[in-house]
Amino acid sequence: MKILVLVKQVPDTSEVKFNENGVMIREGLQSILNVFDQFAVEEALRIREKYGGEVSVMTLAPEQAKSALQKCLALGADKAYHISDRAFGGSDTLATSYALSLAIKKVGEFDLIMAGNQATDGDTGHIGPQVAQFLGLPHVSYVEKVESIDGDKALVKSLMEDGYRMVEVKLPALFACIPPTTFEYSNPSMSGIIKAKNKPYIWFKADDIDGDKSRFGLNGSPTRVLKMYPPPKRSRGEIFTGDYHEAVKKIIDVLKEKKVIS
Amino acid sequence: MLDFTFSEEQDMIRESVRDFAQKKIAPIAMEMEKTKQIPEDVIQGMADLGLIAPTVSTKYGGQGFDAVTAGIIAEELSRADPTGSIPVFYLVQASWGHVFDKYGTEEAKQEILPNVTKGKWFLGIATTESDAGSDVLGTRTTIKKEGDKYVVNGEKMYISGVREAYTRGGGHITIAKQFPELGAKGMTMFYLPLQSKGIIPTYVDDLGREGISTGGFTIDNVTIPKHYIVGQEGKGFYIVHEGYEYARGLIAVICASAGLKSLERGEKYLKERKAFGMPLAKFEALQFRLAEHYTKLSFLRLGSYWALWTYDREGQKKATRFEVSKAIAMAKMFASEWSTQAIDEVMQWQGAFGYTRECVDQAAWRAIRSFSWAEGSKEIMRVIVSRELLGKEYTSYK
Numbered sequence: 001m002k003i004l005v006l007v008k009q010v011p012d013t014s015e016v017k018f019n020e021n022g023v024m025i026r027e028g029l030q031s032i033l034n035v036f037d038q039f040a041v042e043e044a045l046r047i048r049e050k051y052g053g054e055v056s057v058m059t060l061a062p063e064q065a066k067s068a069l070q071k072c073l074a075l076g077a078d079k080a081y082h083i084s085d086r087a088f089g090g091s092d093t094l095a096t097s098y099a100l101s102l103a104i105k106k107v108g109e110f111d112l113i114m115a116g117n118q119a120t121d122g123d124t125g126h127i128g129p130q131v132a133q134f135l136g137l138p139h140v141s142y143v144e145k146v147e148s149i150d151g152d153k154a155l156v157k158s159l160m161e162d163g164y165r166m167v168e169v170k171l172p173a174l175f176a177c178i179p180p181t182t183f184e185y186s187n188p189s190m191s192g193i194i195k196a197k198n199k200p201y202i203w204f205k206a207d208d209i210d211g212d213k214s215r216f217g218l219n220g221s222p223t224r225v226l227k228m229y230p231p232p233k234r235s236r237g238e239i240f241t242g243d244y245h246e247a248v249k250k251i252i253d254v255l256k257e258k259k260v261i262s
Numbered sequence: 263m264l265d266f267t268f269s270e271e272q273d274m275i276r277e278s279v280r281d282f283a284q285k286k287i288a289p290i291a292m293e294m295e296k297t298k299q300i301p302e303d304v305i306q307g308m309a310d311l312g313l314i315a316p317t318v319s320t321k322y323g324g325q326g327f328d329a330v331t332a333g334i335i336a337e338e339l340s341r342a343d344p345t346g347s348i349p350v351f352y353l354v355q356a357s358w359g360h361v362f363d364k365y366g367t368e369e370a371k372q373e374i375l376p377n378v379t380k381g382k383w384f385l386g387i388a389t390t391e392s393d394a395g396s397d398v399l400g401t402r403t404t405i406k407k408e409g410d411k412y413v414v415n416g417e418k419m420y421i422s423g424v425r426e427a428y429t430r431g432g433g434h435i436t437i438a439k440q441f442p443e444l445g446a447k448g449m450t451m452f453y454l455p456l457q458s459k460g461i462i463p464t465y466v467d468d469l470g471r472e473g474i475s476t477g478g479f480t481i482d483n484v485t486i487p488k489h490y491i492v493g494q495e496g497k498g499f500y501i502v503h504e505g506y507e508y509a510r511g512l513i514a515v516i517c518a519s520a521g522l523k524s525l526e527r528g529e530k531y532l533k534e535r536k537a538f539g540m541p542l543a544k545f546e547a548l549q550f551r552l553a554e555h556y557t558k559l560s561f562l563r564l565g566s567y568w569a570l571w572t573y574d575r576e577g578q579k580k581a582t583r584f585e586v587s588k589a590i591a592m593a594k595m596f597a598s599e600w601s602t603q604a605i606d607e608v609m610q611w612q613g614a615f616g617y618t619r620e621c622v623d624q625a626a627w628r629a630i631r632s633f634s635w636a637e638g639s640k641e642i643m644r645v646i647v648s649r650e651l652l653g654k655e656y657t658s659y660k
Contacts, residue, residue, distance in 0.1 A: 066270075067270070067273070070270070070274060071274065071277075074274060074278075187278040187281050187282045187285075187311060188274065188278045189278075189310065189311045190275060190278075190311060190313065190316055190325045190327070191312050191320070193271060193274050193275055193278065194271070194325065196274075197271060
């Protein structure tokens with residue numbers, strides 16, 4: 001079983017702050033492996049343990065993201081692919097997915113591609129489905145668990161708004177993964193960290209992947225971020241307590257006063 | 263060329279240890295003051311990550327880490343555990359695991375070290391006696407060779423991890439007089455399993471570091487096999503100092519880390535707490551104290567890593583034994599003092615709350631205070647440095 005996991009390094013937004021213009025203050029923020037991606041990596045390693053094979057990881061990011069890939073190797077992944085070139089600067093999710101899909105084609109075929117369902121910075125959830133689309137693969141999002149793999153079929157548990165669905169998918173396929181609430185991410189062991197430095201780490205430049213270069217980077221990105229800001233704070237609202245009938249009457253009066261109802 | 267950065271691998275080690283320690287140790291740290299033990303899942307978690315005696319070779323289940331890398335782990339454990347219990351549990355095994363790996367017999371290493379690195383057994387150090395501490399030559403415990411075995415008699419006191427080794431398994435690297443007439447050249451080091459027949463443990467009620475036991479044991483005609491001798495007969499005095507130097511370097515890092523962490527808590531408090539209509543942080547008198555303590559502890563941190571780096575350079579034949587002794591003694595000389603002064607200041611900022619058991623800093627103060635003498639008193643550190651500066655002939659002690 002050849003598995004590839006797409007990962008991203010993100011700012012540690014657990015204590016995120018915004019400036020007066022509503023822009024996230026990135027200074028002083030540590031870079032970490034996106035937790036959705038770490039879950040996908042750990043799920044891939046679990047699959048490898050059960051069914052055998054090899055787990056590779058891939059990112060498209062500046063050089064500093066090496067520490068995220070190395071963390072994946074330290075956790076137990078076998079091989080890392082790092083796609084990095086100034087030509088990819090300013091890529092939106094479409095240009096990123098396009099470049100990733102080209103790199104995947106270049107590397108070879110995989111039985112299974114996994115990714116975090118979304119990243120904690122952009123939170124778009126685009127990459128997985130778009131890469132699958134470029135590669136012409138079936139995909140399932142919100143995958144909490146790969147229940148079983150039998151030949152070229154996988155059974156996955158996917159989170160829905162009001163429950164779960166079990167989906168049987170023909171492989172090769174792409175699963176965008178979301179950690180269950182009980183997920184506790186692992187820390188790389190000391191021996192894992194030492195072994196990581198001797199594992200294959202492959203760099204790709206823009207010239208190393210075949211494709212339409214006009215679709216790379218800013219030029220290939222139709223999305224324009226005009227402004228980022230936190231949603232306005234909502235007031236707590238008024239709570240009517242006491243007798244049920246009285247409370248309903250009061251609510252109706254208020255709604256009438258505000259001309260919501262007549 | 264000067265370079266104060268750690269390697270990529272060391273950065274990753276720090277990140278992993280910090281994350282683990284903040285997630286698993288910090289939330290339960292103060293609880294250890296009541297339970298008087300380190301939770302089993304924390305010990306197992308440390309073992310799974312490879313944090314117990316990581317200085318031991320990979321052949322025996324360790325990581326083969328150098329002293330600087332061992333210091334990084336010590337720093338992160340100290341940040342997470344203000345009670346100092348886990349830092350002590352760590353530093354003792356890291357230091358003496360290293361010594362055992364270097365000087366122990368192959369048979370003993372195979373038997374003991376994998377159990378230590380897996381977190382099953384505890385490996386400690388027992389040199390102190392009721393009447394002998396820094397003055398190792400004052401040791402009264404004896405070891406005699408009888409056939410192909412050795413018989414030990416005596417007692418040890420103020421030893422870390424007695425309960426841990428007595429109940430979990432493992433033992434202490436111990437020193438005793440074999441040839442009293444030879445002085446320093448008559449002392450032998452050996453591994454003493456604490457579950458041996460003839461060992462009777464006792465415990466003392468320490469002021470701090472309460473998650474790990476301190477105690478002693480009497481040694482009544484305890485027989486140990488030949489392969490438990492560490493180094494050669496008569497070399498114990500010299501080896502024990504090597505081990506203590508390793509431990510002192512780690513202690514210096516632990517002190518700096520605990521003090522800096524306490525200052526972090528203090529900074530937060532100064533910004534939040536208001537007096538006379540403004541945050542305490544606006545009072546220049548307090549700002550200056552913060553700046554002074556931070557500066558001293560940052561230099562202590564740098565000095566500690568420099569000392570551990572010097573230790574590693576000795577292994578690479580780039581530093582002499584004496585340079586290492588001096589560097590380590592310089593790092594440890596003010597470590598406890600500066601750190602407890604900073605923590606004391608943070609307690610002062612918090613007023614009456616700083617004097618309650620709810621305040622984390624008082625636990626840190628009690629823990630760090632112990633390092634003024636543990637593994638070599640601050641007075642002995644001055645003796646070592648002045649001896650290296652002036653020459654042995656000006657030393658009043660043997």
